[in-house]
Structures are given as structure tokens and as C-alpha cells.
Amino acid sequence: MGTTSEDPLDAALRPPENETATERAVRLAREAHAREVSAAIDANIRAERQAKKKKKIVRLLLLGQSESGKSTTLRQFQRLYTPTAFREERVLWRAVIQLNVVRSVRVILDALSQPCSPGVSPARTHSNRPRPRPRQGSLHTHSTSNTSHHGGMHADEWSHFRPDASGSFERADSGAESDSDGEIRTTTRRSSRFEHYQQRLIPLRHTEQLLIAKLVPPNEDEATHLGRRSPVKQKEVFVRPGPLWKGALARARVHFPAQEALEVEPRRASAGDTGLESADEVQETLHACAEDMIDLWHDKNVQRVLKRKKIRLEELPGFFLNDLERVTALRYSPSDDDVLKARLKTVGVAEYKFEMEVQSGRESATEWRIVDVGGSRSQRQTWMPFFDDVDAILFLAPISGFDQVLAEDNQVNRLEDSVLLWKGLCSNKLLQNVELVLFLNKCDILEKKLESGVRMSRYIRSYDKPNDFPTVSKYLMSKFNAIHREYSPKPRKFYAFCTSVTDTTTTAGIIASVRDMVVRENLKKSKLL
Numbered sequence: 001m002g003t004t005s006e007d008p009l010d011a012a013l014r015p016p017e018n019e020t021a022t023e024r025a026v027r028l029a030r031e032a033h034a035r036e037v038s039a040a041i042d043a044n045i046r047a048e049r050q051a052k053k054k055k056k057i058v059r060l061l062l063l064g065q066s067e068s069g070k071s072t073t074l075r076q077f078q079r080l081y082t083p084t085a086f087r088e089e090r091v092l093w094r095a096v097i098q099l100n101v102v103r104s105v106r107v108i109l110d111a112l113s114q115p116c117s118p119g120v121s122p123a124r125t126h127s128n129r130p131r132p133r134p135r136q137g138s139l140h141t142h143s144t145s146n147t148s149h150h151g152g153m154h155a156d157e158w159s160h161f162r163p164d165a166s167g168s169f170e171r172a173d174s175g176a177e178s179d180s181d182g183e184i185r186t187t188t189r190r191s192s193r194f195e196h197y198q199q200r201l202i203p204l205r206h207t208e209q210l211l212i213a214k215l216v217p218p219n220e221d222e223a224t225h226l227g228r229r230s231p232v233k234q235k236e237v238f239v240r241p242g243p244l245w246k247g248a249l250a251r252a253r254v255h256f257p258a259q260e261a262l263e264v265e266p267r268r269a270s271a272g273d274t275g276l277e278s279a280d281e282v283q284e285t286l287h288a289c290a291e292d293m294i295d296l297w298h299d300k301n302v303q304r305v306l307k308r309k310k311i312r313l314e315e316l317p318g319f320f321l322n323d324l325e326r327v328t329a330l331r332y333s334p335s336d337d338d339v340l341k342a343r344l345k346t347v348g349v350a351e352y353k354f355e356m357e358v359q360s361g362r363e364s365a366t367e368w369r370i371v372d373v374g375g376s377r378s379q380r381q382t383w384m385p386f387f388d389d390v391d392a393i394l395f396l397a398p399i400s401g402f403d404q405v406l407a408e409d410n411q412v413n414r415l416e417d418s419v420l421l422w423k424g425l426c427s428n429k430l431l432q433n434v435e436l437v438l439f440l441n442k443c444d445i446l447e448k449k450l451e452s453g454v455r456m457s458r459y460i461r462s463y464d465k466p467n468d469f470p471t472v473s474k475y476l477m478s479k480f481n482a483i484h485r486e487y488s489p490k491p492r493k494f495y496a497f498c499t500s501v502t503d504t505t506t507t508a509g510i511i512a513s514v515r516d517m518v519v520r521e522n523l524k525k526s527k528l529l
């Protein structure tokens with residue numbers, strides 16, 4: 001019986017009938033090679049699938065009140081583990097730094113335009129305001145009568161903040177004007193000098209508007225204007241995290257140096273001279289106003305007014321006034337440190353993926369997903385949904401804020417707010433198996449503050465020890481530890497560090513420790529499952 005329906009593929013693959021021995025040998029060799037290539041591709045696909053299956057994903061959530069240093073810590077991770085991307089994006093921070101400069105100057109000008117009348121300090125003017133009451137953090141917090149096992153002290157006991165410990169700059173002032181009647185002429189001269197600065201620096205107002213327009217998408221309805229009354233209670237410019245604002249900036253930029261120039265000469269770039277050929281309008285204005293800004297900042301009378309009003313600009317976020325000459329240069333491009341010091345408030349939540357560029361050991365198989373959130377009160381409801389699926393939480397408590405109140409609620413002491421948040425996290429049942437890492441942050445500011453004579457005991461009732469940094473930081477560490485131990489639903493290790501996350505050297509080591517710890521704990525848990 002003959003075949004009537006032959007398979008066309010068979011026919012196509014069948015060797016030619018009149019094939020010679022040499023042709024046959026060549027054909028067989030070609031087929032063998034093709035089989036090898038195909039096997040290699042299959043093996044590759046299998047290996048990739050295996051790797052994907054094996055790949056560890058570590059989720060780290062950054063939490064803490066506004067200005068605690070979450071986004072700065074994230075930037076440290078980026079600097080360490082995705083250095084190329086960090087370096088490429090550095091130039092986009094220029095607009096943020098420009099705005100930080102303009103706003104610092106604005107704080108000074110506002111302070112000068114509201115002179116204290118002789119003999120009446122701003123503190124006195126406000127001293128009849130309602131006294132700050134302890135408030136609950138927005139996370140659930142326990143009040144319990146259990147005694148702590150830490151030196152017999154209850155974890156609550158230490159956080160008895162003094163009722164008058166508002167710490168707001170305008171209210172913390174206790175010094176009176178020292179001008180006597182005989183100094184009227186000097187005061188008049190001083191006023192005209194202040195007016196001179198106000199006049200000379202008028203162009204900065206327009207600059208500020210330009211920068212806000214550049215940084216904040218037009219459909220954002222959260223206010224971005226400066227508050228009128230208090231020099232330090234300005235509304236902050238914010239961004240929703242993620243690549244969007246950077247994209248907008250990149251599109252808006254006037255001229256940026258060829259990327260190659262940045263890559264070939266990274267050291268030049270970090271020194272602030274990248275070979276920018278032309279600056280944008282904002283930078284030109286800043287450059288033109290540089291001398292006046294420098295004079296203003298170094299003016300002894302201005303310093304005196306700031307001191308009297310207890311405005312410590314050096315401690316405020318986004319402080320660049322000691323770098324004015326460099327940051328107002330026409331060809332200025334931000335350094336690593338500048339990016340870490342820049343202040344841009346976060347609104348919303350974003351997850352950042354880190355395929356660690358360091359391809360060694362375990363890290364090559366670990367993908368990190370770090371979630372950065374907004375820390376102000378209105379933002380805290382966004383935290384909770386992440387509690388379900390997180391391996392570790394890095395909580396930042398800016399301990400230098402013991403004499404400050406929250407920007408969003410001037411009745412709440414910042415340290416007290418951090419304590420309440422910490423209690424809420426420690427006691428949260430959803431998080432009982434999650435590692436909590438504590439950064440007692442802004443230690444550099446704390447140290448300077450204590451050295452300048454601000455007394456901890458004025459703000460924390462139970463504090464009766466020496467007012468030096470080692471004692472204070474040790475005390476606070478032990479108190480946060482006591483809360484952790486007392487409030488955790490089941491025992492877990494206490495990982496805590498005293499940090500200044502703007503400091504690259506010390507933070508690199510701390511982040512490496514955190515990374516190792518989180519990976520190790522993650523590995524342990526996955527083995528147990």
C-alpha cells in the first residue's frame with residue numbers, strides 16, 4: 001500500500017536522495033552542532049527559571065515621623081548599592097537644593113521683618129498659648145501598668161515631657177532684647193541695613209515661584225506656599241516619591257552636561273564643577289544674589305536676631321548657607337553630600353528595587369525592595385497596608401528633636417511622637433515576627449545642641465543625668481530598648497544604632513550591618529518555613 005499523505009515536514013528534513021558521503025558528513029556535523037546549541041539554550045532557560053525561583057526578595061519598610069531621615073537613608077542605600085544611578089541622578093537634585101537655599105534666606109528675611117519690640121521676647125508673646133498635652137501617635141499604642149524590667153523603671157516613666165517643652169523656635173526663646181534707649185541710632189542703622197537686604201534679595205521671590213512650578217506637578221493641590229506668621233512654619237514643597245518628579249525635572253532642565261562628562265570625571269563632578277556650559281535662569285539669579293546672601297548670613301546683627309529668636313538654621317533640614325559660594329556657582333552640580341543634605345518632603349509611598357550592583361556572595365541572589373513613605377501625620381494611614389508583607393522595618397527616631405514640636409501639630413513634642421510611634425510598632429501583632437531596626441538619628445545635631453547649652457532635663461522630666469551626648473544618647477537608647485522589650489508580643493532581638501544618616505562614612509558601615517542582619521534573619525525564617 002503506497003503512502004498518499006506524506007508529512008511535509010518529514011519531506012523537508014529528509015536528506016537528499018543523491019547525497020554524497022562528504023555532503024552527508026557535513027550535514028551530520030551541522031545537525032550535531034545545532035543540537036548542542038539548542039541544548040545550551042534549554043539549559044540557560046532552566047537555569048534562569050531556577051535562579052528566579054531561588055531569588056530572595058527582601059522587603060524593608062522605612063518608618064518614622066516627618067524629617068526623621070527616611071528618604072535620606074534610602075538615598076544612602078542608593079548611593080551604596082546602585083552608585084551609577086545615584087551619580088546620574090545627582091544633577092537632578094540641583095533644583096531642590098536651590099529651593100532649600102532660597103527658603104533658608106526667606107526664613108532670615110522673615111525673621112528680620114518681624115523685629116521683637118524692646119523688652120518683649122517672642123517667647124513672652126506666645127507664653128499664654130495652651131500648653132502641649134501628650135497625644136497618641138496615629139498607630140495603636142498601649143498604656144500598661146506593667147513595670148519594665150529595665151532597672152525597675154516603667155517604660156512610660158521616662159517620656160514625661162515637661163508641659164512647657166514645646167521647643168518651637170518662637171516659643172523657646174527666653175532671652176530679652178538687650179537694646180537700650182541709647183542704642184536707637186544703631187537700631188535705625190540696623191533696620192536700614194535689613195531693608196537693604198530685603199531690597200537686594202527681592203529677585204529670590206520669583207525664583208522660589210519658578211522652582212515650585214518646576215518641582216511640583218500642577219495638579220497637586222497640597223499647599224506649597226510659605227506660611228506668613230512664623231518664619232519656620234513654612235509649608236513645605238513635597239514630591240510624590242518615585243521616578244515621576246525626577247522625570248519632570250529632567251525634562252524641565254535647561255542644559256545639562258553630557259552624561260559622559262559626569263561618568264568620565266566623577267571626582268570633578270563631586271567637587272561641584274562638572275563643566276556645565278550654561279546655567280538655568282534660577283542658578284543665574286542665585287549667582288547674582290550670592291554676595292548679598294553671603295553678607296546677610298554672616299552679618300553679626302542678623303546672627304544676633306536669629307539667636308534671639310532661637311532660629312538655629314544650621315539644625316534645620318536643607319541647610320546650605322555655609323556653602324553659598326559653591327552652590328551658587330554657575331556651573332554648580334550637587335555632590336553626594338549635597339544630595340544627602342537636601343530636603344524634599346515625601347507625600348505618598350514608593351517602592352524602590354535594588355538589584356545590588358555588588359555581585360558577591362548572597363547579595364547577587366537578593367532583590368531588595370525598600371519602601372519609603374511620608375512621615376507627617378496625614379501620611380501615616382498609608383503605612384499599615386505594608387505591614388502584611390514586610391521582612392524588616394527600619395524605624396528612625398530623630399532624637400535631636402527633644403526640644404521641638406511637630407510641624408503639623410505644635411502641641412506635640414517630636415521625641416514624644418517618636419516614642420509613641422515606636423510603642424505602636426513594637427506592640428503591633430501583625431508585626432510580631434518582623435525584625436525592627438531602630439536608628440536613633442540626627443545624633444550630630446543632638447550633640448551640637450547639647451553642647452550649645454540646650455538642656456534635656458527641661459524637656460524630659462525624668463532626666464536628671466549630665467547633659468552630654470554620650471550620657472543622653474545612652475539614656476535614650478536604654479529607654480527605646482525598654483519599650484521594645486516591654487511591648488513586643490513575643491521576644492525578639494533589639495537592633496539599634498545611633499546614627500547621623502547624612503554622614504556617608506559612618507552610615508555605610510551601619511547599613512552593611514543592617515543588610516547582613518536582615519538577610520540572615522530572612523534566611524533563617526525561610527529555612528523554618
Ligand SMILES: Nc1nc2c(ncn2[C@@H]2O[C@H](COP(=O)(O)OP(=O)(O)OP(=O)(O)O)[C@@H](O)[C@H]2O)c(=O)[nH]1
Binds near residue numbers: 064069072373502
Ligand atoms: N544633620 C543631619 N541631618 C539629617 C540627618 N538625617 C536626615 N537629615 C536631614 O533632615 C532632612 C529630612 O530628612 P528626610 O530624609 O527628607 O526625612 P523624611 O523622614 O523622609 O521626611 P518625610 O519625607 O517628610 O517623611 C533632610 O534635609 C536631611 O538631609 C542627620 O542624621 N543629621
Ligand SMILES: [Mg+2]
Binds near residue numbers: 070072344346374375
Ligand atoms: Mg521622605
